[in-house]
Amino acid sequence: MSSKGMPSKALWNMPVVDVRWRPSGGRGEYEHVPVDMLLGRSVWLAPLVSDAAMIRTDVWGRIRDGKPRLRRENPNDRSTLNLPQLVAALALLPEPIREDQGAAVFPLRSKGYVISSITFNVEQKGADLAVCTPLSMRILHDAGQIDLTARLHRIGDLLRNPELVPHGVMDAAADFLGLIEQGSISSRLRTCADTLTEWLAQDAQAASFLDAPGEIIVDRPQAAEVMAVELTELTADETRRKLRTHYKIDRSRKIRAAKIEQFKRRHGAVYCENCAFDFSKKYGQRGDGFIEVHHVIALAALLPSTMTCLDDLLLLCSNCHRMVHRRRPDLTPSELRLITQ
Structure with missing residues (x-):
């Protein structure tokens, strides 16, 4: 099959x-x-x-x-x-x-x-x-x-x-x-x-x-295990492979739609979780519902053939998302907040 x-x-x-x-x-x-x-x-x-x-x-x-x-x-x-x-x-x-x-x-x-x-x-x-x-x-x-x-x-x-x-x-x-x-x-x-x-x-x-x-x-299971992981340094080949998986999660229409729906239920609107930029407020109807999705798990810890948990995803505006990926390693959510706030 x-x-x-x-x-x-x-x-x-x-x-x-x-x-x-x-x-x-x-x-x-x-x-x-x-x-x-x-x-x-x-x-x-x-x-x-x-x-x-x-x-x-x-x-x-x-x-x-x-x-x-x-x-x-x-x-x-x-x-x-x-x-x-x-x-x-x-x-x-x-x-x-x-x-x-x-x-x-x-x-x-x-x-x-x-x-x-x-x-x-x-x-x-x-x-x-x-x-x-x-x-x-x-x-x-x-x-x-x-x-x-x-x-x-x-x-x-x-x-x-x-x-x-x-x-x-x-x-x-x-x-x-x-x-x-x-x-x-x-x-x-x-x-x-x-x-x-x-x-x-x-x-x-x-x-x-x-x-x-x-x-x-x-x-995510209600009683998730406490993380006790050792993140070893990725080789260049490993980094390329992990990035391909990471970007497939970020760009998946199905995953993006599910995360946005979850966020709207919780917050009533769609906006950047880092800087609070709301595309609909800036661009009107054209920007309604627009946002980018970012997977926050460190590349080294990304499992092969991973199942996606929505709580591992972050809604970001285009600027914040680009800054996260501009250099290796990617910025963590807390590092991004420290820079912008």
Whole structure:
């Protein structure tokens, strides 16, 4: 299925389960909520990279010490991937860890972050099987979300496009897709994913296609996690890729309309949140409703295939918006206010 026709919204209207990280000893483990969706069931994964593929994981929903937990059939087998590690590899994200190091490293780096939760659509099959379709992912110490549905469909489109995949990574792409078609949970998937992510780090066009923001707008959770992030310096290539995603959010008609509607409901009018300039007062009917939208998340912390939260957006007049982007790094809202007020 082409990413242009992804069924993200339809999937969100079906039964869902959250697989959530919880601290346990030194490493942490994953629970499933609500309990009855996976309890006593073998977890199968619809990877979306290939519509025909289905992956049988070695994970079951169990009760341990009175709590719902995901348990592996072979927990010590390092030649296969656990469910969160498998989803990260399928999504061409860096390798996650289970130990909370007190902060997440952004942009995401291998073994520099913990997956705090993955939301799946669930279809129960018979008495002991559950087919899970990935919807979204959260990172520990960050309140953002990755649109897995959009990203996984794009990966399938990208890796099957000979015009976008260079000759040097065709074998890795073929191996990656082949393992998925076979329903493999082998750690070879991680090896292929690492090769492909190294390529994407050098190919701005392919990375821009893959990392584009999702179409779903989400609300910030009421009890958002406290930010504890380490923002590492971006390379020039990383900056270019992040800027493409940033500008796509800023310029999205759908996102712009939703933010303006939210602001009008709260304030009764549309004006610059920094200098209070109102285009309708200056230009009359021609300026009615005109404003620019700015995404305030730091480039380094912008997640790939991010889901947009309206509270991460700022309405700015053209002058203020241009000043924010005039030099790297962008001005933060507080820095902009300090200059102009």
